[in-house]
Amino acid sequence: MIQKYRKAFNDNFTEEKYSQFLKELGEGFPEIPFRVAETPIFIPDALKKKLIAAGEEIISLIKQANFKELTQKAIPQEWHVPNETAHPHFLTFDYGLCKDENGEVTPMLIEMQGFPSLYGFQTHLAKTYQKEFDLDENLSPYFNGLDETSYIELFKKVIIGAHQPHEVALMDIDAPNQKTAIDFFVTAKHLDIKILALEEISKEGNQLFYEEDGQKIKLKRIYNRLIFDEIGENTEIFRNSFDPREELDVEWITHPNWFYRISKYTMPFLKSEFVPETRFLNTIETTPTDLENYVLKPLFSFAGMGVIIDVTEADITAIKDPENWILQRKVTYEPVVEAPDAGVKAEIRMMYLWPEG
Template sequence: MNSSLRTVFNQNFTEEKYADFLVDVNQGLKNPVQFRVAETPVFLTDDFRDRLIQAGEEIIETILQPNFKELTENAIPGKWRVPNENDHPHCVALDFGVCKDDAGNIVPKLIELQGFPSLYCFQLHLGENYRHTYNIPGNQTIFFNGFDKAGYINLLKKTILGPYKPEQVVLMDVDAPNQKTAIDFYLTERYIGTPVVSLSDLIQEGDKLYYKADGQKIQIRRIYNRLIFDEIDADPDIFKKVVDIRQPLDVEWITHPNWFYRISKYTMPYLSGNYVPKTQFVSKLKEVPDDLHNYVLKPLFSFAGQGVKIDVMDDDIEKLPDPENWILQEKVDYVPVLQAPDGGVKIELRLLYLWPDGDAKPTLAINLARLSRGKMIGVRYNKDFDWVGGTVAFMHK
């Protein structure tokens, strides 16, 4: 991490500035942010930035393989398969832990990947507020590929809206206003104009979908999908109460729900390289490794770290009723390289790509970062700490 910028930031940091920063972040929003936002951004060195970009490019190359759909056909649970799948995901997120290699170099290591949207608009909002409150130098940016705010928003519009008017494209989640990430939903509405709707707001007539706004019924041409099927899995009668979105409907998806499963933990065993931990499907293990303490056991079909076993025992594997739905992944040891006033903090960085229709491949656009002192990354594992939570990384333009 960039030690000179970190030193200046820490020397000038005060709790009063952080309080002002949080006020500014929440200013004018429908509701305050529902998760912890960290006291500090991350400052990347040029070397680490370049390693991170290279790591992402190597993984994207696998997704671009002509046989990728064939490899991942079994990733999609039968009950959640949605028809009319397109040929590529519009959003890709790659999560990397900040680690050390055998030579002692600070390197990124892939943790997970998603063919699903992330906080594309909140990260823009967050970066602007860090810059304003803490006077981040003008030669630092949160964007990749030379983007500025205007260029980035144009890419968002090209990806999410495509040829349609903003009112013809809805951002949809199961209960959108009450999601922890609703802050991003309403910022998306602010930046590109897409109305925010819940699953229960959808109206079906034949194979077409509509929603109501100001008493008028408006046809939906695209759904910017933020619904994860895991969130409705516990209600077997859900589609008796709302539109069954698994039908062949006359609507486009950004990103199509099937890509949530295709680009996921399921993809990990098909990846290789210096930035990818060794990963195997449990059902395909020839033998259980002798050094299980160096591995984590992950369920394929869960999110937000739920169900992960960090301290794996032999019988954990033997007792699995569905080994085909689990992976055994080489443990990634995060290095606490971000220096807080009272010690080191671990970092996870998410590369966020956008892939508009007509483009040959996804474009790396912006980033998300999370700081942790707990055993795992994520808000629920860091409730009692400071200098942790959601943030963004700055790097040289």
């Protein structure tokens, strides 16, 4: 980590400053129900280059002509949505901070998704860190020469495209009450788009509408934050709105199929120094003798549900659908972020926008 920034931050940190930071962060928005880190991470050039290289390797796989063929089985048949886009509009890669054999800090891929994350909130978070902790103006969370203004313009281009803001809406099951609702409200503030719960959208023929001030407005594009795994078998909720799996006259940003294509399912296809050894369970002919160094993950779950950390042969034998599981070598996080009292382990999320055209 960049020592001069880390030392200055630690020397000047107080609980009062952190409380003021949280107050400023939440001002004018719904309460933030998740914990916010006391500090940003100051990334040195060597680690930055590795993060970029790791991302480029993953993206090169996604750009392969046969990627959709490779990942066709990733999409559960019951959740397949028609009219898939040529590519995802969002990519997020989570890396654990580890050390390589030379003792250098290196990223190791932990999770990946072709689905939007906190793309609005992160701009707000970075700006608030900068202001409340008086960070050096040369520090930036943006890559590829972007700054806050150009990032928001790109964000707007990806989500709104050629449409008018009122023709685009951010959608989730119960959007205003989601845990990450602050991201929704920051996004709406930047882009001037509606935040709609699923039940606020109606269907006529194959077209979707919402109402505002007594007027019916046609939706042309949905900024989708709905995760099908959260619905499970409760598909009755579609009766009062619309079923995303039907043929609809609407554009998806990003298309729901990409949530499955770019996920844990993708990791066995990646061979990289930045990706832990990962195999589909049904392809393993001989069980590793050092299972204590592996983790067993179900493909079709989210938020860490169903993961088996202390794997035994009995766990593997008990699995009836091995094609839906991966066996992944564990990574060892290193406490590389220096706090005033001890080292702290951390992850870094790299977030990409992929505009059309």
